[in-house]
Amino acid sequence: MPRLLIDLSDSLIAEELTALIHQAAYLHLLDLKALRAAMQRANGHHKLAVLEQAIEAWLDGSAGTRSRGETAFRRALTALGLPRPLTNMKARGIEVDFHWPDRQLIVEIDGPNHNRPPTRVTDRSRDDELAAAGWTILRAPTYELALEKLRTEVDRNIP
Incomplete structure (x- = not known):
């Protein structure tokens, strides 16, 4: 090994x-x-x-990337020179795909399983809890859309 x-x-x-x-x-x-x-x-x-x-x-508790979309997202962040997020680690006790604690920003890449009603309910509950604690959550079904949302968020918050 x-x-x-x-x-x-x-x-x-x-x-x-x-x-x-x-x-x-x-x-x-x-x-x-x-x-x-x-x-x-x-x-x-x-x-x-x-x-x-x-x-x-x-x-530190990371499980690494868990899907091709997550891996593609991380590779794209590096290629764009964007800061490295924590990956599949906990934010306020909730495991999230990617997060930047200093910016209180979370990116979730939702595969097809997130279309199931019980999963949507769980996702909404988690998002509500994190948002109430001041986190911004960006959800997208593909890594490309996640990158687009991240770019928009970063552009909007640069002074």
């Missing part, structure tokens, strides 16, 4: 690696001590900082 994660650090973003670390830990395949030792021995790998980011995010 350590060698696989090191090799993948050359092509995956931190949030994708975090998802793999999360799954490996769930399956009892992760030995963090062995992973860090392997990282110290890994010559020629120049993106170990990405793997270190993934480890730290996982230790």
Whole structure:
């Protein structure tokens, strides 16, 4: 597992690696001590900082990205030079897809399962709770629309 994660650090973003670390830990395949030792021995790998980011995010409670849309969104944020959000971590005790605590901003990418009535009720309840605490929640069915909403929000709030 350590060698696989090191090799993948050359092509995956931190949030994708975090998802793999999360799954490996769930399956009892992760030995963090062995992973860090392997990282110290890994010559020629120049993106170990990405793997270190993934480890730290996982230790802080992130599950990494959970869908292609989430991964595409994170890659697009990086390409646009936008600040890195916390990914699949809790805001006020509620796990959200992406959030920037300093801006109290949340982005949720809602796949098809969010069209089911019970899920819509849960989403609305969560959004109401977070909004009451001062958070802005942007929901979109695709990562492209999420980026568009994020750009609009950022443009509107730049002094």
